[in-house]
Amino acid sequence: MPEYKWALGNGDIVSADYNRTDDSLSNEQVLAELQSAFQQFGHSVHCEPVSDQLPEVYTITFDDATLGRITVCAKGTTPGGRSNLNDEQRTQQKSKYINYAHSRLQAGESAVQLGVYRRDGQTVFCAWKLKQSSAGAETPISKQIKITTIAQAMKEGFVQQDKGSGEYACAFRKEFMYFYIRNAEWLHGSLVTELADHNNPLPDSPVDNETAFRVWFTELEKDNGEHYSENTQNQYISALKAVGLTFADAIGSFSSIFEIDDIGTFERAVSAIKTDAGFEEFNRNRGNGSLSAGLDLYKRFLIERTEQVQNVCYSTGYQSDYPRNRILFGAPGTGKSFTLNHEKDLLLVDGGEYERVTFHPDYSYANFVGTYKPVPCKDSDGKDAITYSYVPGPFMRTYVKALQNSRTDAPKPFLLVIEEINRANVAAVFGDVFQLLDRGDDEVSEYPIQASEDIKKYLAGELGGNPDDYAEIRIPDNMFIWATMNSADQGVFPMDTAFKRRWDFTYLGIDDSEAGIVGKKVILGQGDYRRVVEWNALRKAINNELLTYKVNEDKLMGPYFISKKNLPEGEMIDPAVFTRIFKNKVIxxxxxxxxKQKRITLFGGCDEKAKNQYSKICREFDTKGVYIFCEGISSQFIDNAPEDDGE
Known part of the structure; x- marks a missing residue:
């Protein structure tokens, strides 16, 4: 069986055989993926096959009738396709399925043709322009897409592939389903080469200023302390957007009032608009002076924005004994998160903020830094709608807060806490941000990176100025990044040396935090096996036995392998509580x-038939307590029989 190319959930491409059972989706699985995609954003949907005769054509209907009906011709993708090409995915659907969907499109309904690719728990929808087929009703029609396109969609969200003759195939995550459905014909056409390159998801200056104005307007308070209603906001912005068509001569070479960000130019444009013969009537018809009010507010916005613009300050002079980039590592239960949280409180004792994030195998650069995502909004008529805007991740949110604070006279620390940093592919998650981790003597990034267009626009909207002011960015000295990691966990990703050397590693020893559990005792076992056992002594005895098996230190158990919250303030631990936790966590x-490779030896006190069965070991623990373990462990508690307490 030949090997094919596959796109993993993190966007990497690998070669592997095709397993028809595991690597193809049934119609039921395709239906579930469609249901999941269309249920986003709180929509109540009904998704079902059109009929038994058309099992690969689905009807999507909504409880909200205004959303209409969507017909989807869909099938799971499989590898292969054209001769000698192992780097493609394809669908093969009967001509009659495609033609039914096309007939709904001709009838004025929404209809699309999709392939569903799923790997590593991640789904990418592939889409081709829906065309009528002249082939026989039962003839399978093939549609292909490159695996590199799918891999790029895994990482970036939405991409296009040039099919030639001005036609594009699309690949996208489910978050972009409604964006695709609304714009399918346009997205498959030749007018979107900039989107095919994934460089300019939104137009440049007009959307940049309009978006910033919308955010500013939403937060603006009237004299009575109340915010403007959404309806008023939409009226004013709609009137401003109409200027480009109605008063084109007044704004000269600009196509939109939102392209103007210079106060002098804006005031000249306003003067020309208000002297236009049609201004008074337009202003009156737009609803009680919406245009004049909107122009006044946009001028106020430009003035405040101009006053806000300052040079970006990376070096604040903030002093701290704590490292800026820091990773705490050690065996499970050594108190990494507890220690980091305690020192976080010390760092922020005089002010500042922090944000915490936990990495996992599917975590990506888009999650960490930011990406364009669908977000709910109101259209000009005040109805619910979906738009696409740059949504920052925890790194970018902390970064912006640190830069905003750097402009003040009292710089404070801003901390990003990353739990389980090596449970994700850090090279992919950090991307070019990796370069910023190299700090100079002043604790500022020694080497800047070129910011993407998306990031430049976002920073300009948050910090003021023009996008080009943020062409190069660095991490300021008041931004800290701290993380925890446990290299012993299963399923973790390795870190390369170049990444590691940019961090200050703090190792927490296996017994460094034991003071908090010393003397905590519990009575375990029944009858002759009944013993008073100190949890810390039992932990150490197990660890010492593991060391004789040449188990690495990072797989031993730290003092808080059993959480501190499960240990009482007093000396004695509730036997029932301890037994439950010990079985579920320690055993x-x-x-x-x-x-795992030494079960028979470690659990040497168990019945011979129980040593390889977890449930039987737990059952014997109820009776034998520490005597389920080998003699090297249990012998340390021989003299610990409790005083007669009636048992």
């Missing part, structure tokens, strides 16, 4: 991970 960890 499971030893059985499935740390002592």
């Amino acid at each position: 499971m960890y030893l059985f499935d991970d740390a002592a």
Whole structure:
């Protein structure tokens, strides 16, 4: 069986055989993926096959009748396709399925043709222009798309592939389903080469200023302390947007009033608009002076924005004994998160902010830094709608807060906390931000990076100025990035040396935090097996036994492998609570991970038939307590029988 190219959930491309059972989607699975995509944003939808005769054509209907009906001709993609090409995915659907969907399109309804690709728990929808087929009703019609296009969609969200003759195939994550449905004909045409390159998801200056004005307007308070209603906001903005057509001569070479960001130019344009013969009637018809009010507010916005613009300050002179880039690592239960949280409080004792994020295998650059995503909004008629805007991730949110604070006379620390940093592919998640981790003597990034167009526009909207003011960016000295990691966990990603050397590593030893659990005791076992056991002594005994098996130190158990919240203030631990937690955490960890290859030896006190069965080991623990373990462990508690308490 030949190997084919596959796009993983993180966007990497690998070669692997095609397993028809695991690597293809049934009609039921395709239906579930469509249901999931269309249910986004709170929509209540009904998704079902058109009929038994058309099992690969689905009707999407909504409880909100104004959203209409959508016909989707869809099938799971499979590898292969054209001869000698192992880097494509394709669908093969009967001509009659495609022609039914096309007939709905001709009838004025929404209809599309999709392929569904799923790998590593991630889904990408592939889309081709819906065309009528002249082939026989039962003839399968093939549609192909490159695996590189799917991989790019995994990482970026929405991409296009040039099919030649001015036609594009599309690949996108489910977040872009409604964007695609609304613009399918346009997206498959030749007028979107800039979107095919994924450089300019939105037009430049007009949307940039309009978006910033919308945000400013939403937060603006009237004299009575109330915010403007959404209806008023939409009326004013709609009137301003109409200037480009109604008063084109007044704004000269600009196509939109939102292209103007210079006060002098704006005032000259306003003067020309208000002397236009049609101004009074337009202003009156637009609803009680919406245009004049909108122009006044846009001028106020430009003035405040101009006053806000200052040079970006990366070096604030903020002093701290804590490292800027820091990773705490150690065995499970050594108190990494607890220590980091405590030192976070010390860092922020005089002010500042922090944000916490946990990495996982599917975490991406788009999640961490930011990307364009669909967001709910109101259209000019005040109805619910979907638009696409840059949504920052935790890195960018913390970065902006640190830069905003850097312009003040009292700089404060801004901390990004990353839990389980090595559970994601850090090289892919950090991307070019990796370069910024190299800090100079002043704790500012030593080497800047070129910001993307998306990031430049976002920073200009948040910090003021023009996008080009942020062509190069650095991490300021008041931004801290701290993380935890446990290299012993299963399923973690390796870190390369270049990434590691940009961090200050702090190792928490296996017994460094034991003071908090010393003396915590519990009575375990029944009858002759009944013993008073100190949890810390039992932990150490198990660790020492694991070391004789040549188990690495990072797989041993730290003092808080059993969480501190489960240990009482007093000396004695509730036996029932401890037994439940010990079985669910300690025995499971030893059985499935740390002592997986040494179960028979470690659980030497169990019945011979129980040593390889987790449930039976747990059952014996109820009776035998520490005597489920080998002699090297249980012998340390021989003399710990409790005083007679009636049992």
